[in-house]
Amino acid sequence: MTEAVKPEDEAKLEEFMARIERGEKIEATDWMPDEYRRILLKFIQMHGVSEIMGAYPEKEWVPKAPTLRRKLGLMSKVQDEVGHGQLLLRVAEELGAPLGVTRESLITDIFHGRTKFHNVFHMESPTWADAGVIGWLVDGAAIIAQTALLDTSYAPYGRVLKRICAEESFHMQHGESIILALAEGTKEQRQMLQDAVNRWWESLYFFFGPPTISRSAELMMKYRIREKTNEQLRQKFLSRYVPRVHSLGLTLPDKNLHYDEATQTWSYTQPDWERWGRMVRENSGPKSQERIALRRQAHEGQRWVREAMVDSPHRAAV
Amino acid sequence: MRLQEAEGLYHPYEVFVQYDHLQHHQHVGSVLAPSPEVALLMARENLLRRERAVNVWVVRKDQIHATDYGDDDFFAQEFDRSYRRVDGYSADNARKWKQFKQRALELEDMLGD
Numbered sequence: 001m002t003e004a005v006k007p008e009d010e011a012k013l014e015e016f017m018a019r020i021e022r023g024e025k026i027e028a029t030d031w032m033p034d035e036y037r038r039i040l041l042k043f044i045q046m047h048g049v050s051e052i053m054g055a056y057p058e059k060e061w062v063p064k065a066p067t068l069r070r071k072l073g074l075m076s077k078v079q080d081e082v083g084h085g086q087l088l089l090r091v092a093e094e095l096g097a098p099l100g101v102t103r104e105s106l107i108t109d110i111f112h113g114r115t116k117f118h119n120v121f122h123m124e125s126p127t128w129a130d131a132g133v134i135g136w137l138v139d140g141a142a143i144i145a146q147t148a149l150l151d152t153s154y155a156p157y158g159r160v161l162k163r164i165c166a167e168e169s170f171h172m173q174h175g176e177s178i179i180l181a182l183a184e185g186t187k188e189q190r191q192m193l194q195d196a197v198n199r200w201w202e203s204l205y206f207f208f209g210p211p212t213i214s215r216s217a218e219l220m221m222k223y224r225i226r227e228k229t230n231e232q233l234r235q236k237f238l239s240r241y242v243p244r245v246h247s248l249g250l251t252l253p254d255k256n257l258h259y260d261e262a263t264q265t266w267s268y269t270q271p272d273w274e275r276w277g278r279m280v281r282e283n284s285g286p287k288s289q290e291r292i293a294l295r296r297q298a299h300e301g302q303r304w305v306r307e308a309m310v311d312s313p314h315r316a317a318v
Numbered sequence: 319m320r321l322q323e324a325e326g327l328y329h330p331y332e333v334f335v336q337y338d339h340l341q342h343h344q345h346v347g348s349v350l351a352p353s354p355e356v357a358l359l360m361a362r363e364n365l366l367r368r369e370r371a372v373n374v375w376v377v378r379k380d381q382i383h384a385t386d387y388g389d390d391d392f393f394a395q396e397f398d399r400s401y402r403r404v405d406g407y408s409a410d411n412a413r414k415w416k417q418f419k420q421r422a423l424e425l426e427d428m429l430g431d
Contacts, residue, residue: 027387076367083364090330090348103328103350160347163365170368309352310327 009033020224025155028094036223039216040154041096043225045106045115048088053110053117054138055081056291057124061131073174074131080167087160094156111296113283119276120203122285129182129189129196135175137200137241141207143168144237153224183248190249197245198253205268206276208234238266329378331357333365336373343375354378 012031019026026032055078062078065071089106096106109115120138125131146165152158182193209217209230220226238257245252256269279285283292328350334343346365351357357376366374385392400406412422 030387079363079367083367086349086360086364087347090350093350094330163347167368306328306352309356 020153020222023224024153025158026153027155035219037095037099039219039223040157040225041092041099041101042115042216043220044088044092044095044157045109046117048085048092048106049110049115050117050121051081051088052085053121053291053295055085056294057121057287058131058134060125061128064128065131066128070178073177077135077171077174080171084164084167087163091156091160095154107295107299111292111299116280119206119280119285120200121291122279122283122288123200123203124286126199127192127196129179129192130199132175132178132182132193133196133200135171136179137175137197137204138207139168139171139175140241141204141237143172144233144240145208148228148233149226152226179248183250193248194250197250201253202271203276204237205234205271206273208237210273235266238268242266328352329380331361331376332379332382333357333361334375334377335361335365335369335371336375337369337371339372343373348379349376351376 013033016026016031016033016036026036058074058081059078062071062074065074089103092106093101093103095101106115110117120134120141125134143165146161146168150158150161150165152161179193182189211229211231211234213221213229217230221229242252242257242259254269256267258267259265260267279288283289329352330348331351331354332348333346335346336343349357349360349364351360354376358374361374361376408422408424415422
């Protein structure tokens with residue numbers, strides 16, 4: 001049920017939609033319909049939180065990285081992801097301020113189950129090859145999803161995305177460097193890489209979201225927040241990465257996967273949408289609860305630091 | 319002190335980076351921080367992990383005076399301002415120089431000399 005719209009808001013809404021249709025960009029201080037604000041907020045929060053939760057599968061490999069250079073590379077990647085999370089949460093808190101949203105609420109929503117993060121970050125990364133495949137394929141998928149947002153109607157989001165995409169290209173190279181070393185390695189290393197690709201492949205199908213156009217996807221397009229569909233992005237991913245996986249002499253665990261010349265699209269086995277969707281909604285993946293608990297521990301354990309940093313003149317006596 | 323209070327004392331700071339001495343500071347984003355000192359550190363960690371710079375400014379967002387995005391009149395250019403611009407003259411000059419079997423000079427030519 002939508003609330004009754006006041007007549008003056010109706011005129012504003014009409015002008016807003018005209019601006020969107022002319023391809024104009026919206027700034028944080030501009031008037032915007034509540035629906036636009038809420039849908040963007042939810043999306044940017046999920047993006048920011050996914051960046052932060054995305055650091056976890058990889059940070060598990062920092063202490064176990066095979067060389068010092070690999071350790072430094074991985075640490076800087078983990079730091080980038082958390083940094084991206086901070087930039088995005090800045091955009092979200094400004095957008096959400098009229099709704100009472102704060103940095104605190106954006107973060108605590110993670111462990112109160114009030115926001116979601118990408119399916120891939122609920123999964124295990126049991127081998128060093130997983131650390132590589134995350135950079136190669138998960139970041140590759142993320143870049144495809146994020147570059148599709150660069151022309152978004154919400155300017156503060158677009159500006160931050162430009163910076164994020166530049167750094168993601170480092171992540172992609174970094175991941176490729178790891179997997180190429182394994183691909184050129186021993187039989188065991190190649191097997192480890194193949195196993196990691198097998199483990200991640202279905203989750204990468206799900207990553208882009210269902211092929212059906214949901215109500216929120218429809219709104220995202222109407223407001224020109226994002227103009228490509230989930231399926232278009234997934235097809236782009238497959239076109240880029242399937243040939244590369246094969247050229248390394250690796251196989252993909254989907255016997256239905258092939259390029260259909262007639263329709264110019266990739267056919268593939270649909271992932272179990274219901275099972276993956278439930279995992280993300282309920283945070284019931286193999287690593288969801290463990291990583292959420294770590295996030296809560298970091299947030300609550302460092303509370304005293306955040307408080308102690310406040311300028312002393314503002315600090316009340318304890 | 320309760321966290322709620324601390325949160326209220328964290329403020330957005332806009333970040334301006336000067337990448338080298340022959341460039342002005344550029345606005346590159348913002349951070350949320352409890353003091354200007356911490357804002358500078360946050361700016362470095364969030365926005366200068368790779369690029370080199372010579373100076374950073376942080377300015378509390380509520381200290382910035384700005385125009386209104388809705389105020390188009392402020393930026394209105396009622397007149398044709400081609401008389402102020404290179405392209406108000408260059409095409410015509412180039413055509414005439416051609417008659418004198420010369421190519422019109424541009425700033426790039428001077429810089430290249």
